[in-house]
Amino acid sequence: MNKRRSSAYQISVIGLLVALLLLQTFVPMFGYIRILPGVAITTMHLTVITAAIILGPKYGALMGFIWGCISLTVAWVMPNDPLSILLFRNPIIAIVPRVLCGLFAGLIAYGSFKTAVKRLPGWRMAIAGVGGALTNTIFVIAGAWLFYASSAAKLVGHGANTANLGFVMIALLGVNALTEAITAGVLTPLIGRALQSVRRK
Known part of the structure; x- marks a missing residue:
């Protein structure tokens, strides 16, 4: 693939994925599927991970920054809820994990x-998907514990306090994180293969 065609492909993919991120943000139950107050299963990580495996780490980081x-x-x-206000109004928690x-x-x-x-093998795409999904969840929890242990504990409830907030959030978000990781592991290779096939044409 020549340089001009490669650049056009990169711009096209980024534009498509940014549009998808916006749809996932504003279309109900598309980007965030809420299961508890302050707890949601997201599909937006799939868009970011797709950019990473199709275009490389720098573009993955760029898409994460946009997210x-x-x-x-x-x-x-x-x-959408008090916990989101507390956590994601902090630029570090909102941006760095993404x-x-x-x-x-x-x-x-x-x-x-x-x-x-x-061309990446499917198993590497799957591992990248799982790794990316878990990275986002782990660093959001770490940010909550680091910056807002006392305030977040009151909002989380379920016996959370300043000392055990991280563990309580891990327990509450366990199903969330596992679902996102499995979804990324299964869907990332499928999406990646489709976009790679377009690139080769």
Whole structure:
């Protein structure tokens, strides 16, 4: 693939995925499936991970940054619950886990910061999907514990306090994290294969 065609492909994929992120944000039950107050299963990580395995870690991080900025904006403009207001109005919690989600997914897939240029085997896409999904969840929990242990504990409930907040959130979000990781592991190779086939044409 020549350089001009490659650049056009990258721009097209990024544009498509940014549009998808916006749809996932504003179409109910598309990007966030709420199961408890403050707890939702997201599909937005799939979009970020897809960018990482198709275009490489740098583009994965870029898409994660865009997702984080959307999360930050929504938390200020149209928040869904008190816990989201508390956590995602903090730029570090809103943006950093999302950037790391895309970055780590790309690094897992390619093992370096290079731009993706080769066809990945499905199992590497699956591992990258699982790794990216878990990265986002783990760093959101870590941010909540680091910045808002006392305040978040009151909102989380279920016996949470300053000392055990992280463990309570891990327990509450366990099904959430597992579902997101399995979904990413299954769907990422399917989406990735489809986009790679378009790239080769």
